[in-house]
Amino acid sequence: MMLKVTSAADVTSAHIDLDVDAVIIGSGAGGAVMAYELAAAGKSVVVLEAGSYVPSTQFNETFPDMLELLYEEKGNQATKQGDLLVLQGRCLGGSTVVNGCVTFRVPDFILEKWGKEYGLTNLTPEILSPYFEKVERNLSIHINQPHEINENSRKLEAGARALGWSVKPLSRNIKDCALTGHCLSGCKTDRKQSMLVTYLPWACHHGAQIFTDTFAARIVTENGRAKGVQATMVDPVTKHKVADINVKAKVVIAAAGAVQTPLLFLRSEIANSSEQVGRNFACHPSTMIVAQFAQDIFTWRGAMLGVYVDEFEHPDKGGFVLEGGGAGPIELGMSTEPGTGKAYLDFMSRAKNYASCISLIHDHNVGRVSLVDGEKQIDYQIADADFPAMKAAFKAAAKIYFAAGAERVFLPTGDKRVIESEEQIDTVVDGIENHPFALRMVSYHPQGTMRMGSDPAKSVVNPYGETHDVKGLFVCDASLFPTSIIVNPQESVYALSNYIADRILEDANDYFA
């Protein structure tokens, strides 16, 4: 199916005026599903995407090049404190183009919590299950088959099994995986079922119009109702403005992701009577733990993510998961070896002997995204209450690796910490204190800044995705999650976006009259 896109290079007029049923800001997980569902129901739809259209023929499997081409701030988006990178895609298809393909449904115990604490009694596993099933069908989501579990993941699996801990193959949205391990650089063979090769072309087939290089600056409202969006199209090479784009729409849907959606609302000065816009930022701060084995592993060979340890997933059991994730020698070193002199050379010379896994924790929503002098600021420091989960994850990973026969384990700390034997695990890990730069962390999963809930005083968006304050203004991206969900979020964003699309269409007479 054809992906039809209007980019800066295609535009000759300095002003573009559009009048449609729905305008969607952002073309990632939330935006693409919304675009398809509304367009397939016969609505006229415009998608505005700040990033460029980068066809997969330009993906070259060289990570530094792809960080520049496909990621927000060329991969350098960080918190104000500077100790946490917040990675997001900035291209047509958003973060789905660069993500690791892992898929999970939001855990039932999280939905239960959302029902009890945030009034989201509509989001039960029974109600959401058809949405998850549909997305799973549409995106070829399947449990990793034996050939998709590489030697790296087999070490995690063997160690967890030896300890009697629950370990399972991951599910992924990929068709006939080529096992190259380059997911985070974009899938050049289009096997990853990202939005670029699925929902966006499907939306175009039903008439959706897509404008890339187009940054939505403000949402326009009138008498408490959404009316449209003002956007600017910028040439990605010269950085010069090419056109102003004004979209008049009956429904406005924000899907710019958990960092940019709140900024869009703050710039527009709307829907913030709760003063919660930009607050409650969570991000699953993630680390990589590396273990050295006597035999060859080549962690970067094969499917990037194979199995995960879910033994500690529930907050009562620790609130973290470990996923067998491969990485190239440079990334292994960046996580665990400060990088100078003989120690660094020794570390790198043994690159083929390492296994690695990533930890994700169920963090509290303590962060904030705000505009400071008109500029984006992300404030987030791992809460003291969350630090024990981080340390418990290190201990569990180290135990697993020693049970699988590791010779030593390298921790993802700012200063170098190596565990030489199982007996040393507790002492070495207990010595880590929570302060900036104590850990080498990355976030792949920003969420929570436009909290969904039934109480307008405590949330921005109601249980059906519409803002409490402005009629016809919806949010359908990862910013909706009222709490972190521990597991990788893309599938939950797809399902929630489809759920919200259906609610909009159910009330079509009201919204599209």
Ligand SMILES: Cc1cc2nc3c(=O)[nH]c(=O)nc-3n(C[C@H](O)[C@H](O)[C@H](O)COP(=O)(O)OP(=O)(O)OC[C@H]3O[C@@H](n4cnc5c(N)ncnc54)[C@H](O)[C@@H]3O)c2cc1C
């Ligand atoms: C490196 C990496 C690996 C990941 N791995 C996994 C994984 O394995 N499994 C998983 O479940 N999740 C993974 N994720 C996370 C997952 O991809 C995201 O949670 C999901 O895509 C979020 O969807 P979204 O719609 O909120 O935002 P996004 O998919 O990020 O889309 C937001 C879009 O909005 C655009 N935008 C922003 N501001 C504006 C504006 N003002 N105007 C117009 N457009 C704008 C952006 O350019 C972007 O294209 C990963 C993410 C990254 C970065």
